Amino acid sequence: MSAGEPIVSFPLPKQGVIPVTQHLGAPAKVLVKRGDTVKTGQLIAQTAGFISANVHSPFTGKVKKVDQTTDASGYKRQAVIIDVDPQEQWEEGIDTSHDLLREITADAKEIVEKIKANGVVGLGGATFPSHVKLMVPEGKDIRYLIINGVECEPYLTNDHRLMLEKADEMMVGIQVLMKGLHVKKAIIGVEANKMDAIKHLKDKASHYEGITVEPLKVKYPQGGEKQLIKALINREVPSGKLPLDVGCVVNNVATAFAVYEAVQKNKPLIDRVLTVTGKKLLKTANLKVRIGTPVSQLLDHVGGLPEDTGKIVSGGPMTGKALTTTEVPVVKGTAGILVMDREEAWKATPRPCIRCAKCTQVCPQGLEPYLLHQYGEMKRTEEAEYDGIMDCIECGSCNYTCPSARPLLEYIRYGKAETGQMIRNRKSN
Amino acid sequence: MKNTLTISGSPHVHGSWTIEKAMYGVVLAMVPAMLVSFYMFGLGAVRVMLMSIVACMVFEYVIQRYIIKGPVTIMDGSALVTGILLAFNLPTSIPSWMIITGALVAIGMGKMSFGGLGKNPFNPALVGRVFMLISFPAAMTTWPKPIVSRPFFSFQGLDEKVLDSITGPTPLGMLTDGADGTMPEYVNMLMGSMAGSLGEISALALIIGGVYMLARKIITWHIPVAYLLSSFVFAGILWAVDPTQYADPMFHMITGGLILGVFFMATDYVTSPMSAKGQIIFGVGAGVLTILIRVFTPYPEGVSFAILLMNAFTPLINSATKPKRFGEKQPA
């Protein structure tokens, strides 16, 4: 729907809320306090722990308070609230020009440091700190850098737009990552329904060494890390293993762009491109938004919420989170906002499983969702583990297909949490 | 506005697949065979069909409403499928009260006593059928000849319409009992011009329905193909050993409701295995058992028993056959 909408820079809000946990891993440690003035791009919270990420101020202004706020998933999290000064002042050393910097001067070590310093995380959805991915453990032989250009979800077009509009920056970002990883080959996988992007990227890639573009079958969840690797280099990441174990590292196209900005421009990750979409919205948009901007303002931009809004989802329809309120900030992982009307939000009442095996047929991980969901419901964690519950990538395909409209993924998620707990307990004993 | 937002876990969209779509798809697939039975057996077949459907649906309603006192789900199509399948397994001469008894057993014992749709280990229609076979052996094995008993392609015989008055042995019966009668030509058997139960007579109409279900992805190919191939091969081996004593495999294919069982009863979601591997095992088992029963037991008809036996093995097959997990084996 929104694939034809060029990326528009979204204006600064009056107030921004910047959670210190926008990534997978330990919350960052807050460095500022109430009353402090901050510049755009200034570090306001620092990594705490190996898997953690820096957070920078996306605004110039005054820290109103450091407090708990509700994030998109409904959890209370610590956040820095900033009263925004429209007169922007950037932190020293950040290149805010639009000039393309192709020459990579940083060496591998500096690359990792810059990515870490600038708080880059995976923008495809998992928000895993990007520098950690580049720190390949001894003995692992990495041969490919895989770039995920498969829009992780239907409806979202932010990556698609970025591929069309920022291909050069992306290519340099990919080369930066290649240098950081010491690999010679990068493959960009893009779904075949985005021929314009494929053509454009192929064009651009011919000017950069070692980068190829591969069209992929349109098939959800093609953007799942494991599915993508399988499609591109025909290797299957075994249960409980990482892409590293089959010789590759996967990054999303938006992350590649963020890496370009972080390393070449020294610009921290303080904004991102996201899609605002919905059938009943007056318009749809791809916006470049500062982290911390309230979702409600994005919705105002597209003409406000329609009368019969039934559900607002942060992310895509298959894996996104339903919002309880629009007063939540955009964070690094917000790939889109999807507004559904009541009809779309309506859920059929679950009925008994008729053992049709449809869920088993669609599961990309080769699991038996009907079984896992029973285990989840009945807390049978041992069996759940045996039948591979931890391998579930939470793609939602089983749930989508089930003719009995069973909430499979809800129970599987729950079962996963319980089973994960059991596994951790066993390890610590 | 805020308080009307729905909050639930992902995914937030659902496909269009429903129980109803699957069940009514099966019903639609059975229509050709149903029409052939009406054509071949006339009003008698219509009576059996209606009795069986109405009885199954009424029993489901009464049990859900007044005994279980739970939600009534007779419109989900599953009782309708059971009703049609049960009728398909009956001769047109069967008395109405027997049909009603059979329907009660099918729905009450075969389905509801286990907790309703999805929980029953055995195919309800087959439970009803086998119960009737044991309780009313004579009525269940008296096979009226089709009223259109002349070869299908010569229509001059149509004036012989004598409703339900002529009975004859089924081709399989002739085989087991050595009963006399002239074997119909294969082409007529394929079309449905032979003695038999409502649904088993026209292999062709059943195959059309089966192909339709495959095309609409209501069923997968695993069970039908495994079932057909294994019974064909097994019957073929016997035939090769002694063609004078054993029927040729083609004969087994198109008689005695094998095709009916293959496409419509063995593929029942609830009572067949979940994984592709399991479904193949199930199909092969049913195929071999069908021929074994037909050839080596006094029962001429093996399909029902074979499928019920395999139903009993389904839980075991399920726990022994897991789908191939992602990342389990590295492609070389």
Ligand code: SF4
């Ligand atoms: S969400 Fe369902 S389909 Fe997707 S991996 Fe998990 S079990 Fe399989």
Ligand code: SF4
């Ligand atoms: S798709 Fe739904 S009804 Fe079918 S087997 Fe899976 S859980 Fe049961």
